[in-house]
Amino acid sequence: MASFSSLFDPPELQTSDYVYEAKYLLAYRMSLFLAVTIGILDIALFIYFNIIAALVALIALLFVVWAIYQIRKTGKYLVPILIFNLVGAMACLVTLFGVKDQPHMVDMIWMVINILFTFIVVGQRWGIIISLVHALSITFYYLFVSQDQLHLIRDLTDEQVYTTGINVFIGFSIISYLSWQNIRTNELAKKHLNVAQDVLQDQYNIILKQNEEKTVMLKEIHHRVKNNLQIITSLLRLQARELENPEAIAKFKDATHRVIAMSMIHEKMYQSDHLSTLHMKEYLHDLSSDLINSYQSGYPVSIHIECDVDSIGLRSIVPLALILNELISNSLKYAFDEYDNCLISISFLRHSKDQCKLSYKDSGTWKAPARKDSFGLDLIDSLTDQLEGSMSMETFPATQFTFIFRPQED
Numbered sequence: 001m002a003s004f005s006s007l008f009d010p011p012e013l014q015t016s017d018y019v020y021e022a023k024y025l026l027a028y029r030m031s032l033f034l035a036v037t038i039g040i041l042d043i044a045l046f047i048y049f050n051i052i053a054a055l056v057a058l059i060a061l062l063f064v065v066w067a068i069y070q071i072r073k074t075g076k077y078l079v080p081i082l083i084f085n086l087v088g089a090m091a092c093l094v095t096l097f098g099v100k101d102q103p104h105m106v107d108m109i110w111m112v113i114n115i116l117f118t119f120i121v122v123g124q125r126w127g128i129i130i131s132l133v134h135a136l137s138i139t140f141y142y143l144f145v146s147q148d149q150l151h152l153i154r155d156l157t158d159e160q161v162y163t164t165g166i167n168v169f170i171g172f173s174i175i176s177y178l179s180w181q182n183i184r185t186n187e188l189a190k191k192h193l194n195v196a197q198d199v200l201q202d203q204y205n206i207i208l209k210q211n212e213e214k215t216v217m218l219k220e221i222h223h224r225v226k227n228n229l230q231i232i233t234s235l236l237r238l239q240a241r242e243l244e245n246p247e248a249i250a251k252f253k254d255a256t257h258r259v260i261a262m263s264m265i266h267e268k269m270y271q272s273d274h275l276s277t278l279h280m281k282e283y284l285h286d287l288s289s290d291l292i293n294s295y296q297s298g299y300p301v302s303i304h305i306e307c308d309v310d311s312i313g314l315r316s317i318v319p320l321a322l323i324l325n326e327l328i329s330n331s332l333k334y335a336f337d338e339y340d341n342c343l344i345s346i347s348f349l350r351h352s353k354d355q356c357k358l359s360y361k362d363s364g365t366w367k368a369p370a371r372k373d374s375f376g377l378d379l380i381d382s383l384t385d386q387l388e389g390s391m392s393m394e395t396f397p398a399t400q401f402t403f404i405f406r407p408q409e410d
Helices: 002-008 018-048 051-074 078-098 107-122 124-144 158-241 246-271 280-295 314-335 375-386
Strands: 277-279 301-307 311-313 342-350 356-362 390-394 400-405
Touching (some): 018 051, 018 107, 018 158, 051 078, 078 107, 107 124, 107 158, 158 246, 246 280, 246 314, 277 280, 280 301, 280 314, 280 342, 311 314, 314 342, 375 390
Parallel strands (some): 301 342
Antiparallel strands (some): 277 311, 356 400
């Protein structure tokens, strides 16, 4: 029984393509069934009927045995089954037009078997080709050949009638078996697919739960970092109160604003639904407004923001925020001699497919030209390098900074 079972079922495939596995099983089992049924039919044809028809059946039998061997050996069914079906189509044509002493009542059944087997196992394109070949051949036969062979039906011997009956029975048995195996293997493929979907759903649920846990943890991290930076800000402000040197107080104030700029990033990240990106227009507005309020300049400063970049990652936003902090702080400290029409313009736009362009300018007249050796400019140069971008600066007729860089993925 074990050896019979191993013959009936081909070697297992190591594949997750369940449709391919279903067709593989169907091709093998159908070929095995055809080998048995064609062998029985061939014996009957040799004994009772026509030697040419028997030889054609023998050739078909040899090819189906070869197909079975190839499927077991290679684990691939498409080429052997295609060749066998092409041979089967040729066998139908040879029998239909080459055997003159029989009425060909059963040939259409074998054509139907050939068409169905090709469609189900090989595919639609070859199924259509085989269908057209058989449709044209049977049409030609009934239009131009069949009239001369109708008398053969009356002249059939008892043995030939029995053989024809066996042929019809085998033909319909093959059609029934093909349909049954097609349904059976499709159900098997569906069962495997459902199991795979259940496994994927379980894995998805695990990943979803892990993602939710990591999201909560990451939000908490952003929240804690923000709180820690706010503590640092408070400490800097407390320390600044003990200083008397105006220049030292200004340095502490600048350091405090830099920490606030980074703190605001983590606050926005904590509030965002997407923890890896930051909505740029909202952040630019909040950062500039916070800086203006903290300086308490005593005169109104307007902010104009133009932004078509929805969001960028944390690796780019940190140096970008510090650059804007330096520029806005410098404008508030040095640019506005006259306190009317004080305007800061920030433009953050797509420059090319994968690059962004940040432009910054103000409406003021700087009290002193920007020093090339100042800490602020050195810091901006360093931050531009972190962005792997380029910077250009104009000081006349108005001070304007332009940065072009490619946002970095986190």
